[in-house]
Amino acid sequence: MRKARFWNRVARKYAADPIADMAGYEASLQRTRGLLSTEHDVLEIGCGTGTTALRLATSTGRLLATDISAEMITIAKEKLASQPIPQLSFALADADVPMFGTTTYDRVLAFNLLHLVIDLDQTMAMAAQALRPGGLFISKTACIAEMNPLIPHLALPLMRAIGKAPHVQCLNEAQLRAALTRQGFQMVSVERHGTKKKDFRVFIIASKPLATDPPRVSTC
Numbered sequence: 291m292r293k294a295r296f297w298n299r300v301a302r303k304y305a306a307d308p309i310a311d312m313a314g315y316e317a318s319l320q321r322t323r324g325l326l327s328t329e330h331d332v333l334e335i336g337c338g339t340g341t342t343a344l345r346l347a348t349s350t351g352r353l354l355a356t357d358i359s360a361e362m363i364t365i366a367k368e369k370l371a372s373q374p375i376p377q378l379s380f381a382l383a384d385a386d387v388p389m390f391g392t393t394t395y396d397r398v399l400a401f402n403l404l405h406l407v408i409d410l411d412q413t414m415a416m417a418a419q420a421l422r423p424g425g426l427f428i429s430k431t432a433c434i435a436e437m438n439p440l441i442p443h444l445a446l447p448l449m450r451a452i453g454k455a456p457h458v459q460c461l462n463e464a465q466l467r468a469a470l471t472r473q474g475f476q477m478v479s480v481e482r483h484g485t486k487k488k489d490f491r492v493f494i495i496a497s498k499p500l501a502t503d504p505p506r507v508s509t510c
């Protein structure tokens with residue numbers, strides 16, 4: 291699939307690269323774990339090589355971690371084979387199309403994905419569809435629009451032209467929140483966990499309202 295080409299090519303390197311801000315990553319893991327229970331069915335979209343899924347799976351009842359890249363999923367399955375966790379499975383899936391029929395989840399996780407999808411509204415709609423009413427969508431996303439303008443307007447297009455960067459959406463926090471709100475999500479918390487200089491990655495927890503929840507009236 292065309293959307294997966296870049297990620298298939300870089301998967302082995304991605305797996306070998308160290309996490310840039312380990313303390314910030316651990317903070318996000320701890321925050322997410324606090325929102326999980328061993329009763330929960332959890333779906334992760336854009337799981338990459340499964341690093342996060344392997345860390346979170348034992349805090350869930352079942353975690354299905356998915357990615358559009360066959361290479362990423364192969365590496366994730368290799369890791370799982372060397373460190374089996376009964377609750378965890380990996381599968382190839384595009385976050386932009388309905389996932390696995392009518393199955394719904396208590397939590398949907400999307401880490402370092404939303405700035406990379408082609409159609410954010412479509413991805414959000416699929417996440418909303420996959421969640422049970424009252425369920426939580428938990429995400430961490432790079433806000434490229436908050437970076438030095440030379441990055442989105444010069445560095446990334448140049449890198450993309452030579453195949454060194456994927457398609458990237460130049461989003462800010464307000465646009466991400468608006469995309470979630472358009473799909474009916476209610477904002478639970480908006481946080482930043484980075485520990486190094488300015489943190490461009492926003493951690494958002496949003497809930498899918500229960501059928502009985504009254505619609506929220508926006509005041510802005």
Ligand SMILES: C[S@@+](CC[C@H](N)C(=O)[O-])C[C@H]1O[C@@H](n2cnc3c(N)ncnc32)[C@H](O)[C@@H]1O
Nearest residue numbers: 297336337338357358359362384385386401402
């Ligand atoms: C930056 S990596 C993040 C991987 C992992 N979540 C992490 O935080 O390390 C982005 C991942 O999103 C996947 N991806 C991109 N578009 C996708 C889509 N439409 N559906 C599912 N996965 C997608 C890529 O294949 C890649 O593995």
